[in-house]
Amino acid sequence: MSNILISINGDCTVERNQLKNEYEHIFGVDGGTEYLYKLFLQPTQIIGDFDSIDENTKKRAIRDGADINSFDPDKDRTDLEIALDVASKNKGKDITIIGGEGNDIDHLFGNLLTISSFHSTEEIMWVTKLETIIFSTKQFFKIKKNSTFSILPLSRIENLSIKGAKWDIDNENIPYGSTRTLRNSALSEEIFIEAKNGKFCLIVKN
Known part of the structure; x- marks a missing residue:
């Protein structure tokens, strides 16, 4: 690889x-x-x-x-x-x-x-x-502490969880087109993102 x-x-x-x-x-x-x-x-x-x-x-x-x-x-x-x-x-x-x-x-x-x-x-x-747009199958993402990040839904996202952020999400369904996951902030140098189904990209401000 x-x-x-x-x-x-x-x-x-x-x-x-x-x-x-x-x-x-x-x-x-x-x-x-x-x-x-x-x-x-x-x-x-x-x-x-x-x-x-x-x-x-x-x-x-x-x-x-x-x-x-x-x-x-x-x-x-x-x-x-x-x-x-x-x-x-x-x-x-x-x-x-x-x-x-x-x-x-x-x-x-x-x-x-x-x-x-x-x-x-x-x-x-x-x-x-100014930004890095990430498409990944990983769950843990290393970013700078206090970085602004957004999760952009590219489809309906099922059972989304975000941990290590100012606004954590626990097992929520996010409809396509939702702004619920935009403009969050990392509390540490690693954030956890997991979803059962759906497609999204992670946008991190550099």
Whole structure:
């Protein structure tokens, strides 16, 4: 099982010190490859239809030994979906995604839904300068004490419990669209979250 970094096209505000020192695989997804070089990271593979990557950046990645994973522009899947599939084939255990921010709300929500529907890994983190969005099967999460966090329901959540927070929840059902689990605060450096059924993401203020 490996740690994988995926850099996707769209604005990227993340800073280098928010990321790990090393990753087994680093994927530059089309124009997202340029952010890797700005963060002094070298892609091991570039993925996409290459309609948004600068040609010089593409040549640099090839020169640096990156594998090329090229797809037809008329494909019926997004570059992010393809990158996540490639990560799964590389036995990705923990996946970190950067980029994909910006003003195109359809792309922003599309990325969120794409990540939330991906089940072939233990944990996916979408990291920006201000927030980290976590999709995980874990129950214990290490975050900074007094950090603000939210649980965003992506479906109805059954028997949700939260411990270690300013507002704990014990075995409650949370309907889809509820704001009940937004804007909580961690009382320690570890919080416990468990649900019997349902899908959600954890959003932590950095």
